[in-house]
Amino acid sequence: xxxxxxxxxxxxxxxxxxxxxxxxxxxxxxxxxxxxxxxxxxxxxxxxxxxxxxxxxxxxxxxxxxxxxxxxxxxxxxxxxxxxxxxxxxxxxxxxxxxxxxxxxxxxxxxxxxxxxxxxxxxxxxxxxxxxxxxxxxxxxxxxxxxxxxxxxxxxxxxxxxxxxxxxxxxxxxxxxxxxxxxxxxxxxxxxxxxxxxxxxxxxxxxxxxxxxxxxxxxxxxxxxxxxxxxxxxxxxxxxxxxxxxxxxxxxxxxxxxxxxxxxxxxxxxxxxxxxxxxxxxxxxxxxxxxxxxxxxxxxxxxxxxxxxxxxxxxxxxxx
Numbered sequence: 001x002x003x004x005x006x007x008x009x010x011x012x013x014x015x016x017x018x019x020x021x022x023x024x025x026x027x028x029x030x031x032x033x034x035x036x037x038x039x040x041x042x043x044x045x046x047x048x049x050x051x052x053x054x055x056x057x058x059x060x061x062x063x064x065x066x067x068x069x070x071x072x073x074x075x076x077x078x079x080x081x082x083x084x085x086x087x088x089x090x091x092x093x094x095x096x097x098x099x100x101x102x103x104x105x106x107x108x109x110x111x112x113x114x115x116x117x118x119x120x121x122x123x124x125x126x127x128x129x130x131x132x133x134x135x136x137x138x139x140x141x142x143x144x145x146x147x148x149x150x151x152x153x154x155x156x157x158x159x160x161x162x163x164x165x166x167x168x169x170x171x172x173x174x175x176x177x178x179x180x181x182x183x184x185x186x187x188x189x190x191x192x193x194x195x196x197x198x199x200x201x202x203x204x205x206x207x208x209x210x211x212x213x214x215x216x217x218x219x220x221x222x223x224x225x226x227x228x229x230x231x232x233x234x235x236x237x238x239x240x241x242x243x244x245x246x247x248x249x250x251x252x253x254x255x256x257x258x259x260x261x262x263x264x265x266x267x268x269x270x271x272x273x274x275x276x277x278x279x280x281x282x283x284x285x286x287x288x289x290x291x292x293x294x295x296x297x298x299x300x301x302x303x304x305x306x307x308x309x310x311x312x313x314x315x316x317x318x319x320x
Contacts (some may be wrong), residue, residue, distance in 0.1 A: 001275035016213040027087065028264065035254075038077030040070045043287060044124050044205060049093035049217040051284050052121065066093075073101040075108075082109040086259035088268065088271050091118060096163055096250040098295050104161040112308055116276040117300035118254040118265050119272040122290040125224040125249045126167050128237060129217040130201045133196060138170075138239035139221045142201055146177035154180045156194050156202035158187035161318050163250050167203030169317040174243050180316075191217065194227055198296050205250075209298035223248040230289050248314070249291065251307070253300065262297075 004045030033056070035049045046068060049124045053064040072263070074278035075096040092098075098111050130136045136145070157164035158182045172179055181264065182199045184190040187207050194202040195216035211217040221240040222228055225247035235248040254272060256265055275281055276294040285292050295303065 006070045006221070010222070011220075021070075028267070029060065029062045030172050031089055032065055033088070033095050034090050035064065035066045036077045036090060037068045038070060038083050038097070039095075040072035041068050041070070045093055045095045045252050046288065047284075047288055048121055048290070051281065052093075052254075052272065052275055054276070054290070055280070056271055060275065061273055064271060073097055073105060073107070075101055077113075079107065079109050080116040081255070081257055082193065084257045085255040086116075086304050088256065088260055088264035090257065090266070091253065092255040094255060094309055095124070095252050098253065098255070099308055100161060100163075103312060103315045112304055114258050114298075115255040116258055116265055117262045117304060119269050119276075119304070119314055120165060120256060120293065120295035120299050120300045121252050121272060121276060122285055123224075123249040123251045123293050124205055124290055125228060126164060127208050127212075127221050127222055127234075128167065128171075128201060128203055128220045129194060130220055131197045131211065132215055132218050134197070134200065134218060136220065137218070138235075139237050141179055142173045142179075143171075143241050143243075146175075146179055150178040151180055152229075153177075153281045154182050154199040156182050156184055156190040156199040158190055158204070159183050159185065159317060163248065164190070164203040164205075164320050166314040167248055169320070170246060170248055171237065172248050173317050175241060195293065200233060209289065219250065224291070228289065230286050251293075252290075272296075 010185055035053050037046045037049050039045055049066050057064045058245065068307045069080055072086060078092060078094065078098060081090055081092040101107060104109050134143050142153055149190050155168040165181060168179055168181055187204055190202050191208050191211055193199055195211055196294060208217055212219045219234055222234050223237055226238055238244055273296055
């Protein structure tokens with residue numbers, strides 16, 4: 001007799017088999033495709049999803065809809081996709097929080113086991129900034145001050161365990177210094193307080209750049225291992241601080257529920273690759289200060305284990 005446990009364990013495989021047969025027997029896509037974004041509208045991940053949705057609608061002449069489901073550090077929208085049918089009609093557009101949120105809070109899904117990678121579309125570096133009238137003009141000066149007086153330099157982030165928090169924790173670890181972390185409710189508040197001089201430095205995504213352009217903030221460095229093609233005059237943290245090994249970027253992925261047939265993921269991956277290769281996507285990334293580093297479904301799947309280890313290590317730094 002089949003046990004309840006073995007019956008439940010067979011459900012994902014059965015769903016994948018049914019979806020695969022449906023894909024083989026009917027034209028696909030045969031319904032609107034929804035991109036679930038686990039953060040509010042206007043964030044970098046949301047903007048990528050919206051650009052791709054418009055391009056995919058034109059490419060396939062089939063409706064593609066973006067649906068924002070923010071909450072609980074991205075867990076609300078992510079869990080929604082984890083429980084969706086594995087038929088290619090529901091995809092998750094997400095970022096580093098996909099791996100970090102389950103390490104900070106309990107989630108009803110496993111970020112690796114419950115999803116199938118479809119593609120990696122772009123990545124977003126962070127920027128290290130200070131107030132325009134700050135005495136710090138480089139990362140090297142921040143490091144030197146922290147070595148002279150450990151704990152004398154404060155840095156702002158968008159909250160405990162966020163990539164911006166990891167930016168400071170990683171610098172402390174590699175440079176062998178101690179700074180004081182000041183978490184805020186969101187990135188916007190952190191940037192305002194940094195500009196007002198309430199904290200010495202901060203780590204932020206592209207949201208900091210308007211304040212840099214307006215003269216409120218000074219751009220010290222970019223957190224990627226290489227300089228950005230969009231801001232070639234901005235040094236990396238490694239260059240500015242004369243250190244090695246500092247590299248922090250947040251990829252943007254498209255993921256499908258576990259059991260989504262390979263044929264469906266492959267067709268989506270090919271379409272996303274075609275979109276990523278267009279001048280329009282290149283211009284979009286430049287406008288948002290995103291780096292293009294497309295990976296197809298096979299490449300993204302091969303990178304999953306490494307991504308999980310990478311983000312676990314960074315979260316552990318923030319908990320030390």
